[in-house]
Amino acid sequence: GCGQSATAEVPAAETTQAPAQEEAQAAAEETAADAAAESGAVALAGMTIGYCMPDTSESFLSWLSNSVKDLAAADGVTVDIADAAGSATTQISQIENFAASGTDLIIVMAVEPTGVTDAIERAQAAGSMVMVAGGDTGAYDAIMFTDQYEDGTMMAEMGAAWVEATFPDAEPGSIEIALLEDRSTPEANSRCDGMNTITDICDKVTIVQTVGSIKTNDAAQAAMENIMQTNPEIKLVLSYNSGGAMGVNEFATRAGSPVKDASQFAVFASDLDEASIAAIAQSGDNSSVFRGLIKFGSDDLPGDTYNLAKKILLNETYEVENPDPLTKITIDNVADYQ
């Protein structure tokens, strides 16, 4: 009975996110895993996972945590999501509270990886298993980590490729570009460092403007309006996240925009969400200038996360170190993600 409901629920949750062919593949994998899951699900029922999220006001993170919660619910596993709302201290307390209430597994996506190390060790000592996702916290039973520097670097690569394709004959240093950064957390900081490698990858570009603390649509629009005052020739923008990129896109495509030729303008960013996918899909006919983003995690990040969690809970063998794959999404492969 339990296995039945698991198979019934999982694809339903996936249909909105996973591409069609992936779905078939995933379904196949699920059936294979089903036999094991059948017995596992019985053992799993009643177990608890505490999911420590850095900030669920980011739509990506909220989608991720809710998806994992749905997957687990099918096995009778309770997932309590704790939102640190960007505060490293709150997160420490939340880890402690999960440990105090005897949570079987705590998943930590750290606000500040080095800041939760001690709290994780205390939680482990108190008998909880800890699985880390995101930045390296130093202590964990298993980790799915995102290399934020690599994320930024890949964004730079996409930008560089677009420049090479669009301006094949440009002189070195002749293409003006801008970076919209956010360095308010160490994680964010290293992603921005990665973004800055674009000048090493592509000699055609010069970074003429770097604006900090840009994470939202409106902030990005205002920043672009100001930037284009001094540097009207800017062709490319790398944005810390997709929220900012959406603002740049809105700015570039709206009536009366200083961006005269949309085909000669691009913005790239990180973090996948529905809105960004839709925008990238429209970049083919230049009705959007949001041309690419870096998605981290496999095509089924919630599934991967939950599968690892399940293994830990059932005391099965699992990989301790699980680097998240990073994927470039552009007009070429966006159809797979719609």
Add this chain to the structure above:
Amino acid sequence: MEPILTLKNITKLYPGVRALDDFSIEFKPGEIHALLGENGAGKSTLIKVISGAIEPTAGEIVYKNKTYSRMTPKISRDNGIEVIYQEFNLVDTLSAAENICMGDRFGRFVDFKKMEKIAADIFKQFKIDINPKALVEGMTPAHKQIVEISKAISKKCELLIMDEPSAPLTVKEVECMFDIIEVLKKKGITIIYISHRMDEIFRIADRVTVMRDGTFVKTLLTKETNRDELISLMVGRELSSDYPKPKKHYDEEILRLEHIYGNGDSNISFSLRKGEILGLAGLVGAGRTELARLIYGADRMDSGKIYLEGKEIKIKSTSDAIHYGIGLIPEDRKNQGCFLEQSIEWNIAFNNIRRFSKSGIVNQKQTEEAAKKYGEAMSIKTPSYVQDVKNLSGGNQQKVVIAKTLAANSRIIIFDEPTRGIDVGAKQEIYELMCALADEGIGIIMISSDMEELLGMSQRIIVLAEGKKAGELEKEEFSQTAVLKYASSCG
């Protein structure tokens, strides 16, 4: 004898106002020296210069043979000058005892026992039952004033300045205060005493200085002058010493209260005729203000009935009261009466602003006219009506409050301590105004702690004691002893 304090050529300027103009004066050690002048003459400004609360624009201060170009509150206190300001300067969230001992140090740490004893001792002299531990917050103006006076006299001072100390007090406490002043005088303390109550000056002052428009007029020995001379020096004209009388008599009842309970008052009934001036007497805490607030809808009644011209009315809010033509001139001008940050004109028009508006929009011209009309009726002393009320002298602020209520065209007006802090000239004007209002058929309830004025102005007096009606006196029964007898009766 060497003067203890000499002010030489003091000038103090405010925007558009010369509050003090080349003013010089001497105070002799051990004397009680009264300052007399109309509202806005500069009395409070003068004492603030002495205490260091403000800095004079020019001139110098010689105190105990030392010359200062300005004082500071600290210097003056360290040198034995204590001041009771016209407006309260109390810390509401601290106890009476702590307020009284504010700024004193006994030992390393705060000694609450000692402070409470000091407070209790002084309260005993006032024959008043205030708990030294009680917070000042929530005290009646009279009790606050007693705390204020206690604060000054608890210190070892050489010069005590009292700016209208009797204004919030009733006869009983004023008597106690005079006893205390007597004792201080015997100790050789110099006292500067400001009051608009002429009888007080004649009772306690050795010398009196009259000032006008910030200038020095004359210093006289009290025993060599008289009321009329002082008044004419002050206001530059003769004033009759009689209370004016309303000329018309009406028989119709305009307001009747039946068994009013609430707000600490119980079972109060009386009626008020058109054109009548009805006095409400009582000691501190008798519940007169409370009654006024019930009638005015500022506080809710527990039970009882109110009839306006024979018809029962329900007053649930102040706007109901205003709607029925009831006006209140509250006793505490600073906290209840006016909007200090706004202009005179704005204040005067305020109570009636809806009537000066058409479809919500204020008719500026009408408000200006009303302000001018009522402001001039009250002869408010100011360079212009766009001046903020906070810049007016205390008495002139009171006039603004009255003008504001008058401008609302009321049929019944409750005056709660209307002449508190008002100069003799203006008092006379207010009395005349009350009579004129009465002649128009307006019913007036007058609450006053100035016994003489209450007896002089009222046509009938109701005495409250401990929130109950203790007695009613007709004109022919009027006397101070009769009032006091009822006032100190219990229930």
Add this chain to the structure above:
Amino acid sequence: MKEKVIKILKKYTIILVLIGLILFFSIINPVFFSLTNFTNIFVQQSYVIIAAIGLAFVMISGGMDLSVGYQMSLVGVITAVSMMWLNLPVLFSVLIGLAMGVLLGIINGVAAVKLKVHPLIITLGTMTIFQGTSYIISNSNPIFGLPDSFKFLGQGYVGPIPFSVIAMVIVAFFASFVLNKTYFGRYVYALGSNEEAAHLAGVNTKKIKICVFMICGFFVALSAIILVGRAGSATSATGVGTEFTCMTAAVLGGISFKGGSGKVWGVITGVLILGVLSSGMQIIGLGTYPQYIAKGIVLLAAVGFDNYQKNTKIKKTEKAVEA
């Protein structure tokens, strides 16, 4: 005469600060001094100005509204949800958004009146309630692909003038009119300067309190709608933090925390100072963190200078009288 000029200058010190900043940035980088740039600043700040004027009503009445940011979040989400998920017509959705703003204002006002607690604390509480509600409704998802007719509110032009700027000007005139010319406006000032005296003067202080919050909610909702139109999408993070900008601007513009004073032009000037500052610092290429420091210093300098001017007024006029 000279005295009069000085008096006027004193009254409008804060405008001098604004002009000073504009000159400063224009000298360092002439690009700053251009029509486009000024239009940009106006467009960027128009939604802030509208919200700040709403907040000004509350502040003049002696209150405070910390929930402005999450009101915007909630209104934005609800408007977008109406259009995109419930498929309601744009106009109708906008009306729902505005009504929602009014409702949130009423909630704040009624809570302040009933619980008899300072609005700052009330709105500290409602703020998190609005936040939770907004996230529950949006489920943290961005709502995008808003129709062009809606985006017009944030991005469109009427002739050469951005629609949002027109909305802002109308709001400013309307608010200024209400505050200065109607008796309601006087009641608002009265409530802020002496609540007890206002009560004794027959003002239904409770009603006025609820009204100012309602007005604030309405303007905040309008601001949110313009902001969402500009962004082209709504999320629960939209508008969050605006209360801080509005508060700072209001204070810069001479609205006292104690209530009872303040003018609409002051609020607008305050917002523009902040806007010019952030746009100017970016244009002259100051780094993000040095920008923070500069912003703090300018804020302190501006309020300090304003205050200094007001204090010296007395002394200078004194001399003038003497002369």
Add this chain to the structure above:
Amino acid sequence: MKEKVIKILKKYTIILVLIGLILFFSIINPVFFSLTNFTNIFVQQSYVIIAAIGLAFVMISGGMDLSVGYQMSLVGVITAVSMMWLNLPVLFSVLIGLAMGVLLGIINGVAAVKLKVHPLIITLGTMTIFQGTSYIISNSNPIFGLPDSFKFLGQGYVGPIPFSVIAMVIVAFFASFVLNKTYFGRYVYALGSNEEAAHLAGVNTKKIKICVFMICGFFVALSAIILVGRAGSATSATGVGTEFTCMTAAVLGGISFKGGSGKVWGVITGVLILGVLSSGMQIIGLGTYPQYIAKGIVLLAAVGFDNYQKNTKIKKTEKAVEA
């Protein structure tokens, strides 16, 4: 007798709220009612309590300090930089951190006194200055691998009792003593309730103003050090936002925004209410967003209830007088 009990209950209403919440959560999930959990809550809240007590000094004196969060950020970064980048001894680094806190407090105080502007506005300005400085120093990098002897301050135990709790208790007693038993403390109340009266009584109000900010800075620095010790690393984001928690807690605990009143035990109770609430809601498994809503409602209910109690008190005593 009965009257006296009622009076005491009224005075300590807020403690009843705390007890009520604890019972509520314990009934729903007995795990809540355990020594570990209570220890957790105390440890989690000890740094908040210390900072809130610092802020209480400022608030009782009638001021406000919005810069608390970035003071913590700056102190944390400077302490960590001293240890890790400048290789200074732990004790010396801690002293530098504390001295820094005092300095930041003095900056706030002097600015408030000199510019004659309400501290809320002053600290709105210094807040962004401290923020910029903190980020410039840390260059947005985390400083981790702090020595164990330092981490002891945030994580260590003396016998069975966490060090941070001991520090908190000492701070509470000290602050309570200063506020209630010293002249300075009484002047802080006087200043908050009536600055003019205090001034006229010969109190050096400027000095007291600077002192309360200094004390606040010191406690905030101590709080930051404990917090960094607890996290084992420092970043410029450390402590940011604490001012809101402190402010909410102070208000819950009966410190008025107008100044002049408030008690240390009230502040502690206020912080614990927030702590119990967030820990309890997590333990009973309430979703994040419903948590926000619940928190807002509890805050409103608590202040409303407290106020209701206080108001009925007056009426009842009146009746007692009548009887």
